[in-house]
Amino acid sequence: MAMRLQDGTRVWVCGASSGIGAALARELAGRGCRVAASARRADRLDELAGSARGEVVPVPVDVTDREAMMAAGEAVRERFGAIDLAILNAAYWGGFSVEAWDTEVIRRHFDTNVIGMAHGIEAVLADMRRRRSGAIAGMASLAGYRGLPRSEAYGATKAAEINMLESLRIDLRPYGIAVHTICPGFVHTELTARNTFRMPFIMEADDAARRIARGLERGRAEIAFPLPMLLLMKTAKMVPVRLWAEAFRLVPPRS
Numbered sequence: 001m002a003m004r005l006q007d008g009t010r011v012w013v014c015g016a017s018s019g020i021g022a023a024l025a026r027e028l029a030g031r032g033c034r035v036a037a038s039a040r041r042a043d044r045l046d047e048l049a050g051s052a053r054g055e056v057v058p059v060p061v062d063v064t065d066r067e068a069m070m071a072a073g074e075a076v077r078e079r080f081g082a083i084d085l086a087i088l089n090a091a092y093w094g095g096f097s098v099e100a101w102d103t104e105v106i107r108r109h110f111d112t113n114v115i116g117m118a119h120g121i122e123a124v125l126a127d128m129r130r131r132r133s134g135a136i137a138g139m140a141s142l143a144g145y146r147g148l149p150r151s152e153a154y155g156a157t158k159a160a161e162i163n164m165l166e167s168l169r170i171d172l173r174p175y176g177i178a179v180h181t182i183c184p185g186f187v188h189t190e191l192t193a194r195n196t197f198r199m200p201f202i203m204e205a206d207d208a209a210r211r212i213a214r215g216l217e218r219g220r221a222e223i224a225f226p227l228p229m230l231l232l233m234k235t236a237k238m239v240p241v242r243l244w245a246e247a248f249r250l251v252p253p254r255s
């Protein structure tokens, strides 16, 4: 379902205090959308609201807090009248190591990334169903396509998000609600700043935001980029399971 991202389209961006979310909030506000920006760091949201070209309303919230997310969704609707597009982008990334297996690290990833996304969906779904319109865009990652080294926590959440959004797309079709799955490759943000390994085809957050906005306007079910990384990961999907781990024998281990 194509959508217009201009002239007062009402958008809620979760995870908007930095990186891709902040760039998206700026991009959409610059196009004339009314943007509500959520994350925990209220000072960053205020900065964003002050510097963006167009309307950005800070709505600070922790996505792991269900009640607070329901209240935040309500606050956005009160301000804008309704939410046309919810972009659920908040995420946590921490290192992971099998040498120091810690289920709490996995729980933290799932609480923020998967449960946080589920809270975002819950906060907008009833109203969108009632209005029989709206769109939900979930930020997953090409890292969710296959199991990657040291990605037992983060990668698993991204695979779960891809699957959840795919099911949601089927179930929301009868309600006229669009569901978009966003799968970027590497993007320069705070999340990737700590990576010490080479990140192929890495791009700037503003570039990613423009590609995402374009994909949403064209009504793409999956917005995945950049093309070389997408092709690499689509090909990787076809590698038989028994050969996948073998292939990593050729890759030097990360420190």
Ligand SMILES: NC(=O)c1ccc[n+]([C@@H]2O[C@H](COP(=O)([O-])OP(=O)(O)OC[C@H]3O[C@@H](n4cnc5c(N)ncnc54)[C@H](OP(=O)(O)O)[C@@H]3O)[C@@H](O)[C@H]2O)c1
Pocket: 014, 015, 016, 017, 018, 019, 020, 021, 038, 039, 040, 041, 042, 044, 061, 062, 063, 064, 089, 090, 091, 092, 112, 116, 139, 140, 141, 142, 183, 184, 185, 186, 187, 188, 189, 190, 191, 192
């Ligand atoms: N960078 C990449 O290479 C890349 C590639 C593929 C996918 N992605 C995905 O893109 C999305 C954005 O990541 P990014 O790279 O832009 O990283 P980022 O700059 O670290 O942004 C993460 C955002 O999530 C928010 N957030 C984290 N925990 C939260 C919580 N509990 N409640 C509310 N907000 C929370 C952060 O805000 P506060 O800390 O202020 O709460 C921040 O605004 C993520 O879903 C990530 O998985 C990134």
